[in-house]
Amino acid sequence: MSEYFTCAEVAKQYKVKTITVWDWIRKKKMPAIKIGKEYRIRPEDIQAFEKKRETT
Template structure:
């Protein structure tokens, strides 16, 4: 079963505001979808977002 996160959950994981997470989504940096009235992010999309921002040595 696939795992999903809300912007609030993601903001707590990364110590940023929910507004920052919504901004990432709005800019297209973080892929998300609406489930009824709620915004959700798939775990694989969150991992892709993190991989894109990983610092390369």
């Protein structure tokens, strides 16, 4: 099983607030898995999120 990140960990990585990560998930910009009351994000979903936002 791969490692999952919390919304707080992703927020810290991108230097945004946790609520911003929740918004990305709610707007389907970032895939996540809901476990109980918390969301978890897979590393490959973070990579896909970044790839979609690359500028050329």
